[in-house]
Amino acid sequence: MRPRTRPRTGLLALAVTAALLASACSRDTGGHPADGAGPLTQDAKPAVAGGPAAAPARALARTAQHQQHVHAQRLAAARTWGLSATPLLPPAPPRTKPALTTEPGFETETGGPGLPPVITRVPTDDRVVFLTIDDGYRKDPELLRMLRELDVPVSAFLADGVARDDYAYFRALRDLGTTVNNHTLHHPNLRELPYAAQREEICGQQRVLKREMGTAPRIFRPPYGNYNGDTLRAAKECGIDVVPLWQQEAFPGRWTYSRGDTAFHPGDIVLTHFEGPSEFGGTMTDVLRTVLRKANDEGFAVARLEDYV
Template sequence: MTGGRQRARRGRSHLRRRPGHAVLAALLVVAAASGCAAEAGDTGTGQGAKLQAGQPGAPADAPAAGALGTRAAQAERAKLAQAARAVAAKKWGLASTPLAPPAPPAVKPHITTRKGFEVEGQDDSLPPVFTTVPTKDKVVFLTMDDGDDKDPELLKMMSELNIPYSAFLSDYLVRDNYTYFKDAEARGVTLNNHTLNHRYMPGLSYEEQKREICDQQDIIEKQFGKRPRLFRPPYGNYNTDTLKIAKSCGITAVPLWAEEAFPDHMEWREEDLDLHPGDIILTHFRGKKDWKGSMPDLIRSVMKTVTDKGYAVARLEDYV
């Protein structure tokens, strides 16, 4: 049985700017909050980049070396980082300040394929297909697909707000500007597999699927230095061959989505039309040429829903 069956819809307002001194104040607060974190190198997230406060994937309350490693100092750093996030939220026109996620779990949760999403011959050897990560933390995960719209304002916005997100890339949309995604990766974004050409997997032969999935693995590794662990099939459609091939070239999990975000609304998989701990939110790298809004507009909209419901955005790869 295949996963989600809906196709994502395609569809920039002027960004509210704060006076220069407010922006400078935010940067100073971030610098104070980061302290020794810049020297910590890999934070255990699997990224080689040195993540600092204000970058996705760098938890606001992550332990630091020396004096900042004390509990009181960590609490002060978290307070300062959240103050910086509040300033950034005003700068970028968010309705309220995003909540800070808890520290990542010491042990990642055990994930299994969601009931009803199994394939013929399903067993535990295949990568699990899921829409929600099992956790009691009041967190959700933001994911962006394809890679068409490459808005530099998105990179600035997410870094200043310190909101983590995961990218699932299709090479035919990314190859014209790998540099944009190298910048995103340097800011803490994990780059995952969404096939070469965004084709409907169950309609392809085994060899065609292998080219779409495994060749994209090779390209991402060559261009960005790391082979993905996560794969999302286009449109959420897959079959047994899809999962076997994905496993054969290094994929360990297949996250789909529980909600899909647009600049003007949210679409829900569950009948209660609500968020749940561990839900994965899908959206796309798309702008005004595809929908009524820019990437920053999209973030303003989805973060209002997330924050109003009392959730924080956490980093998917910290849990999967």
């Protein structure tokens, strides 16, 4: 379970406190306090000083200590990944997902009502952005380690042609709490294909992902962001609910922007790719560092796209 409280202040104090508490926390089994069992059960026994009446207070204190220790661990991890602060944590996911409609400028003349909406951002006032990673060519284990240590959610969009040699990597990514979405079988320019071929590209990858991941996704992104009405009709038939494109594209140490300004806006969708030094001049962890620095500098958290769409 991801902690949902955004740590705004006091990280240095937390680090010092947690260092003092390290020996106490080192007895923890790793269970999160919210799990109910684990560290707190030891405190449930009536103990020496204070008697049974003091047990609830001690349990609360242990919970606070544990949370401080978790924050300190995150800060230490952030520093090892070249960040000066921990990535901001997103707020709790919305109870009701925002209503989505195709954004102005993204309608197609052959589209129509009832088709999956095409979006480049999520309509929300939360200071969150969404990191989406496409294709699946590079399977960098260091990216998994960085995502795990920093507890950052991403969404993958896989094309079978480049992902298929190691779906186990993407199952490991999924196990970190993300979802794996559809990016076609062979990454074609769908606008150049007739309806039946488009449908096979999308439905075919739905079948592959169901086989490899256990569930077929609800989210689809057309390669190159190219689509037409046939694409949306085929996507709907294949079980797709939403077609997210992007507002910014992140590379190692640099960005491209599709909007007039370069700032993050609430709900922006950020694109990057499963690539590496020979493709874009750096590693996946360099890209993630680039994204997290900008997010922290501008007061944004990276949230989970599937919590909002």
